[in-house]
Amino acid sequence: MPVQSMLLLTILTEAVLEDTMIDELMALGAKGYTISEARGSGTHGVRSGKWTVSGNIRIEVVGDAALIGRIVERLQAQYDRDYGLLMFTTQVELQN
Amino acid sequence: MPVQSMLLLTILTEAVLEDTMIDELMALGAKGYTISEARGSGTHGVRSGKWTVSGNIRIEVVGDAALIGRIVERLQAQYDRDYGLLMFTTQVELQN
Amino acid sequence: MPVQSMLLLTILTEAVLEDTMIDELMALGAKGYTISEARGSGTHGVRSGKWTVSGNIRIEVVGDAALIGRIVERLQAQYDRDYGLLMFTTQVELQN
Amino acid sequence: MSIEPVVLFFVLGVAAGLLRSDLKIPGVIYEALSIFILLAIGLKGGVELAKYPLGSLIGQGLIIVAIGALIPLIAFPILRFLGRLSRADSASIAAHYGSVSVVTFSVGITLLGHENLDYEGYLIVFLVLLEMPALVIGVILARFGVGPVRWAKLLHEVFFGKSIYLLVGGLIIGYVAGPEGIRPLDRLFFDLFKGVLAFFLLEMGLVAASRIAALRQYGAFLAGFAVVMPLISATLGTVTGWLLGLSVGGTFLLATLFASASYIAAPAAMRIAVPEANPALSIGASLGMTFPFNIFLGIPIYLWMARTIHGG
Amino acid sequence: MSIEPVVLFFVLGVAAGLLRSDLKIPGVIYEALSIFILLAIGLKGGVELAKYPLGSLIGQGLIIVAIGALIPLIAFPILRFLGRLSRADSASIAAHYGSVSVVTFSVGITLLGHENLDYEGYLIVFLVLLEMPALVIGVILARFGVGPVRWAKLLHEVFFGKSIYLLVGGLIIGYVAGPEGIRPLDRLFFDLFKGVLAFFLLEMGLVAASRIAALRQYGAFLAGFAVVMPLISATLGTVTGWLLGLSVGGTFLLATLFASASYIAAPAAMRIAVPEANPALSIGASLGMTFPFNIFLGIPIYLWMARTIHGG
Amino acid sequence: MSIEPVVLFFVLGVAAGLLRSDLKIPGVIYEALSIFILLAIGLKGGVELAKYPLGSLIGQGLIIVAIGALIPLIAFPILRFLGRLSRADSASIAAHYGSVSVVTFSVGITLLGHENLDYEGYLIVFLVLLEMPALVIGVILARFGVGPVRWAKLLHEVFFGKSIYLLVGGLIIGYVAGPEGIRPLDRLFFDLFKGVLAFFLLEMGLVAASRIAALRQYGAFLAGFAVVMPLISATLGTVTGWLLGLSVGGTFLLATLFASASYIAAPAAMRIAVPEANPALSIGASLGMTFPFNIFLGIPIYLWMARTIHGG
Ligand SMILES: Nc1ncnc2c1ncn2[C@@H]1O[C@H](COP(=O)(O)O)[C@@H](O)[C@H]1O
Ligand SMILES: Nc1ncnc2c1ncn2[C@@H]1O[C@H](COP(=O)(O)O)[C@@H](O)[C@H]1O
Ligand SMILES: Nc1ncnc2c1ncn2[C@@H]1O[C@H](COP(=O)(O)O)[C@@H](O)[C@H]1O
Ligand code: NA
Numbered sequence A, B, C: 001m002p003v004q005s006m007l008l009l010t011i012l013t014e015a016v017l018e019d020t021m022i023d024e025l026m027a028l029g030a031k032g033y034t035i036s037e038a039r040g041s042g043t044h045g046v047r048s049g050k051w052t053v054s055g056n057i058r059i060e061v062v063g064d065a066a067l068i069g070r071i072v073e074r075l076q077a078q079y080d081r082d083y084g085l086l087m088f089t090t091q092v093e094l095q096n
Numbered sequence D, E, F: 001m002s003i004e005p006v007v008l009f010f011v012l013g014v015a016a017g018l019l020r021s022d023l024k025i026p027g028v029i030y031e032a033l034s035i036f037i038l039l040a041i042g043l044k045g046g047v048e049l050a051k052y053p054l055g056s057l058i059g060q061g062l063i064i065v066a067i068g069a070l071i072p073l074i075a076f077p078i079l080r081f082l083g084r085l086s087r088a089d090s091a092s093i094a095a096h097y098g099s100v101s102v103v104t105f106s107v108g109i110t111l112l113g114h115e116n117l118d119y120e121g122y123l124i125v126f127l128v129l130l131e132m133p134a135l136v137i138g139v140i141l142a143r144f145g146v147g148p149v150r151w152a153k154l155l156h157e158v159f160f161g162k163s164i165y166l167l168v169g170g171l172i173i174g175y176v177a178g179p180e181g182i183r184p185l186d187r188l189f190f191d192l193f194k195g196v197l198a199f200f201l202l203e204m205g206l207v208a209a210s211r212i213a214a215l216r217q218y219g220a221f222l223a224g225f226a227v228v229m230p231l232i233s234a235t236l237g238t239v240t241g242w243l244l245g246l247s248v249g250g251t252f253l254l255a256t257l258f259a260s261a262s263y264i265a266a267p268a269a270m271r272i273a274v275p276e277a278n279p280a281l282s283i284g285a286s287l288g289m290t291f292p293f294n295i296f297l298g299i300p301i302y303l304w305m306a307r308t309i310h311g312g
């Protein structure tokens, strides 16, 4: 398979949203996702990860610009005001 | 040290392969690697991380294009058909 | 909000430095950070994560080039000689 | 009255947090301990429940739940009009105070053991029954004439959220298996209960310490509310228990249940149902203030209230 | 026969999974509990083993292992020719059913306690001996005339994989230390065993729920196999135990061992040795179907079989 | 003297590491177990302490701490001039050997139980008192005339680091609550202690196995030091205990404390305070060599020494 240029979207948000986010991603057409535990701090204050309600997750989705655009738009409209949320994209080369 | 352009290879695969993968990377000449726990979903179905057999790991290797190329080639030939595996590269600037 | 080009600094270092690093980042003006557990290997040997003293953490900071530059300079001067430390930056597009 | 040693572990945790000790209890251990506590309480309740005719409890149950549902309705106007908090925040905090805390309840039971007082074992069932209505009322208060509610998601979150699920699951297993069937599990679930509670309080202390700062930021009104509201609820509970003819121990437990504020089920449910409410406020008040108030001062006061109303 | 309360925890776990409760037992707790169970079983076996002359067990051991090795050889043609599964899948599933399940065995022991039946303590050794041969046979079946096998890696995986390693390690420590030396550890490893097993079954239920869907996808044949195969194996075990002169309890345990299917050691070993086999099939069948079948229906049936053949 | 079964778990762990078994105890479980052990030891010490007049212990305490402070001062010149290690490494290793190991101490207490020997319960206090001075001396040795010290950070790390914090916290709770108050917690903290210690030793074995390689790299000198130094310290402890009029058990425990080397508190403190020291050296020596030496050979030797000096 030739190397393919894609976008990697990294979403940092609250652990309590895990199920909701997966549903959103799948509904918007993501082919897959990867989740890992994180903790941190931002405009919504310190999220120490010391107990579930205060933990963050990192969600990563690889996809084309259209998919990533749809996801960003939807999540920003739906969650940005009320929840800790940071999203950024990187250019990646898919290798397999 | 001047900033150096390098590739960061991110490998998402099954936790059961951790030891095997480390052996492969070292044999191919990687100078280091970083591993963290993950869970996710892709063409091989949901990998919930609820027990070991269903957990994923994220392996990250920073290296030059030649090393990363060797690793991608080898892992794709050896594991791509039978295991959950996603690999992508990003351009990174080494800072130290 | 228009998409904004930023740098993502990834710091891989020893878990024992977590508090110290957070203090440094905040003092240098970071607006936020994200931390997750990791294990790995590099010039300072294998860090298996099997117990606290041998664990790594991944610290990620999104910021402009000036902030990231200050952080890199400070951490390199202060910790690079004595601690396991790897830092690299990626170009990212902030989405929210 | 001598001090219950388990609460000293809470102090140890708070002090560790304030002194910036590097002590931390890993999140997964916290989760494992809460699963343990919820299951153990449920099992105990189920075994006790089997001793009473179910039918005779239904009437009492309805009365207690109806009176418990008053608590968020009392709390909401205080927060909204006296405290001038936003509608969402008032509703969310009211829901936290209407719901209950398993750990506060456990400390209450522990005290009864210490004082050699009996209680009606089936009261554990109310731990389950009282957790939910306040959350539903909180959402109604937040949304009334304002916006849509994701009821399906909310009700699922409440009924199949892990705390209710494990309490009810434990209740059923305890009820079905009975004291004989549960005996081989006693060594884990009952003998170790108090030790695990001590561990858990250590962790709660660590978390509470990190909440106190958030609370300070919101000033005296919320801190005052966090002390006065449990006293109001406990009074309601004491009178209800006495009118229903509960024993001294039972009256005390009902007062403690009413006085306790949720910090496990409610925060998760409110984060989904009323996301525009600021969780720092509600968790700061319930965990940073009301929880320590209850285990140190409230619980002895509620016991005194129960004894007094029973003429002891 | 009354129901064993520990299996109710499995039901609780399955229901949580199917109802999409947010209950989850963190992965590391699952790992810690399995280390506990493996060590405890090993220690118990070692203490028992010390009571018997080792020499006299060798003959019996060889017979039991040889007959146990028949199980994957019976399962493979059924899967391959009746079920038309691929060679790799047939071999991998056969290996799962030839190998054994520690938790099923533990539920069997628990039932014997419940029924006040004795058993030959050294049977725990067969838990260790029966785990391995089927895995090796599975790989041979998969590779026969087809491709190369990474034997070194596979054998290492089998012998030093954590389940065999901890069982054997516990056996040796129990054997060396004897009942007296182990006594101070009893409070952790033996008194809490059943409670921990309950916790573990809760977790197994959660995992099994997520496997049932995968199984459904592969249709009736595999589901049927997952019920019939343990009955065949149990019959083999019952006859073997009876011919070898085991007690009723011992015969029952051997039948249970033969009937149980692996879902800890085998999946990890097969993922390395026969990666082209689909793990959803083998784990779906062994954990989603055979495991619950065994603990609810199989185990009572095997006890009835053991009693019947002994003329009870 | 028969072997203490708990140390067999250490052997099991080392073997698993060397044989590259996939056995691993998740990091968070390790953390939870160390919190348990530290709290349990502290509680036990506090309960014991309440039996003695505090005043009478102060004189003894000062003497023991002063003599304990000699250990890093003896170790430093040996490492620096005989071993030709760098100033930073010599100082860091000296600090590890001057400080103490909770697990080694626990194995010592376990042996006393095994041998039916009494000991002065308040000795647990010295576990706390002896942990700190050596760390401070180590930093002074490393920095003397060389560079600045982050004293504030270091002292905070030492006093509020989790090991001292939990030991002291447990001591205070045990002292305040007394034997009666602690009784409901006994089931968790005391009855399970030895079993948890076994688990912990399994984990230590796994970690130690990974350290042995690092040690080999630095040659014979350090390996020799790791065996001779504890013998020197134990002799110092035996004589001190005898002169202070401790019982045989107490003398033995003091010798064991002096002989033990830290591998929890010291590595974390030295990593912050003397970062240019190589942690592979100090942890390799203390955990890879001295710890197993102590639990297998040292502890029996120290018991023999205590009995001999008491004329037994
Ligand atoms: N500048 C940043 N760099 C890295 N991570 C960040 C940054 N800002 C926020 N985050 C992460 O995103 C989460 C939500 O951010 P916020 O919505 O700003 O509270 C935080 O808890 C952090 O984990
Ligand atoms: N589009 C994607 N975005 C992010 N992660 C993915 C994606 N696809 C697959 N993954 C990750 O890679 C693992 C293996 O992928 P697969 O081989 O497609 O099953 C999955 O379990 C996910 O953790
Ligand atoms: N080439 C590499 N690729 C990925 N991660 C690395 C690499 N080199 C070092 N690391 C990570 O950075 C940490 C510190 O590196 P070092 O200072 O080289 O020991 C290691 O423990 C790894 O987690
Ligand atoms: Na309440």
Ligand code: NA
Binding pocket: E071, E096, E097, E098, E099, E100, E233, E257, E258, E259, E260, E261, E262
């Ligand atoms: Na079998």
Ligand code: NA
Binding pocket: F071, F096, F097, F098, F099, F100, F233, F257, F258, F259, F260, F261, F262
């Ligand atoms: Na020492």
